[in-house]
Amino acid sequence: xxxxxxxxxxxxxxxxxxxxxxxxxxxxxxxxxxxxxxxxxxxxxxxxxxxxxxxxxxxxxxxxxxxxxxxxxxxxxxxxxxxxxxxxxxxxxxxxxxxxxxxxxxxxxxxxxxxxxxxxxxxxxxxxxxxxxxxxxxxxxxxxxxxxxxxxxxxxxxxxxxxxxxxxxxxxxxxxxxxxxxxxxxxxxxxxxxxxxxxxxxxxxxxxxxxxxxxxxxxxxxxxxxxxxxxxxxxxxxxxxxxxxxxxxxxxxxxxxxxxxxxxxxxxxxxxxxxxxxxxxxxxxxx
Numbered sequence: 001x002x003x004x005x006x007x008x009x010x011x012x013x014x015x016x017x018x019x020x021x022x023x024x025x026x027x028x029x030x031x032x033x034x035x036x037x038x039x040x041x042x043x044x045x046x047x048x049x050x051x052x053x054x055x056x057x058x059x060x061x062x063x064x065x066x067x068x069x070x071x072x073x074x075x076x077x078x079x080x081x082x083x084x085x086x087x088x089x090x091x092x093x094x095x096x097x098x099x100x101x102x103x104x105x106x107x108x109x110x111x112x113x114x115x116x117x118x119x120x121x122x123x124x125x126x127x128x129x130x131x132x133x134x135x136x137x138x139x140x141x142x143x144x145x146x147x148x149x150x151x152x153x154x155x156x157x158x159x160x161x162x163x164x165x166x167x168x169x170x171x172x173x174x175x176x177x178x179x180x181x182x183x184x185x186x187x188x189x190x191x192x193x194x195x196x197x198x199x200x201x202x203x204x205x206x207x208x209x210x211x212x213x214x215x216x217x218x219x220x221x222x223x224x225x226x227x228x229x230x231x232x233x234x235x236x237x238x239x240x241x242x243x244x245x246x247x248x249x250x251x252x253x254x255x256x257x258x259x260x261x262x263x264x265x266x267x268x269x270x271x272x273x274x275x276x277x278x279x280x281x282x283x284x285x286x287x
Contacts, residue, residue, distance in 0.1 A: 067105055071265050074098045074278060078140035085151045085158070095141060099259070099267055099276060108132055108261035110215045112202040117168040133165040133218075133258070137266050137279035144275025154179065159191065162285040163277075165200075170220065172196040173285055191230040191287055195244075197223045198254070216261075220254035230287050 077095055081087040087095075114131030139161040142148065150158045159175030174194040181189055201219045226244025229237045256277075260267040264281045 063105060067102065067262075070098050070102050074102070075140060075280070078278065083140055083161075084142045084148060092143060095143070095278075096276075099278070102267060103259040106216075106258075106260045108216065108258060111258035111261055112213075112215050112218060115167050115200045115202055115218055131165065131167045132261060133266070134167060135165060136282050136285045137163045137165070138282045138285070139163070139277055139279050141278035142275060144270065144273070144277065146273050147275070147277075150174070156192070157181065160285075160287075162282075163279060164285055168200045170198045170200045172198070175287060188234040190232050190234075193228045193230050193287065195226045195228065195242075197225070199223055203255075214257070216258040218256055218258065220256070222254060 074095060077091060077098070078084070081091050084092070084095075111132055115133065139147075142161075147158075147161070150156075155178075156176040157179050159177045160173075161175070162171075162173040164171045164173065172195070174196075176192045176194060178190050198220045201221065202215075203213050203217055203219060224244055224246045226242045228242040229240045231237060254271065256268040256270045258266070259269055259276075266277075266279045266281070268277050268279075269275070270277070
């Protein structure tokens, strides 16, 4: 993600005694001094040439530093305000400002590549690796009203939320916990996992051409919803069958725009019901 160029500094040290120096082993002749000075100068020139040949210019290094600073600020904001569930109007405005600046420096301009699998809906390993979105992402901030209202339910509270890309499959995972979970402690915890299964496609798949295609726009077809019991009062209940149903086909077109994407941060904007999502890359989505 970040490219850093290390500069090599060479320091020369020359020990010189007085003309009447008493230790002949520390005396260096003028010719030796001149040779050492020439070597130091030559080394300095070579270092300067290496710096000039570097692909990381000062302006690029400044941009990278700025992006990393904005990312850290956004992650800290999400941690301080529980991913947006406890956010104030000022914190939402601050997050929007940070996201706007990151959007202007989005390093990914072709997020749709590899999103269709192998072109016929397959799930080969090569296609998963070719998609920059592939992998598991955990939500750290959102402004989406449909997600923020989940915490208004008196019967459950919201745990971790993931978006898992396994092109062309995209799974939204929401962990639901009882509101009294903290009173029971981790040893007697309960967890219900909701999964919304979708299939991603690129706009060109529908439009049939590559003209004026937004390559950071991802289409979504909603396929099914399921509820999977994972844990009940500290007991593993993963053996219980999930409760789920397929979603009927509707004329509604779901999609989102990738407004920032690098190796460990993803920011998307959904079309309806609207809202922003900020997610960080994680190794897995294990509960």
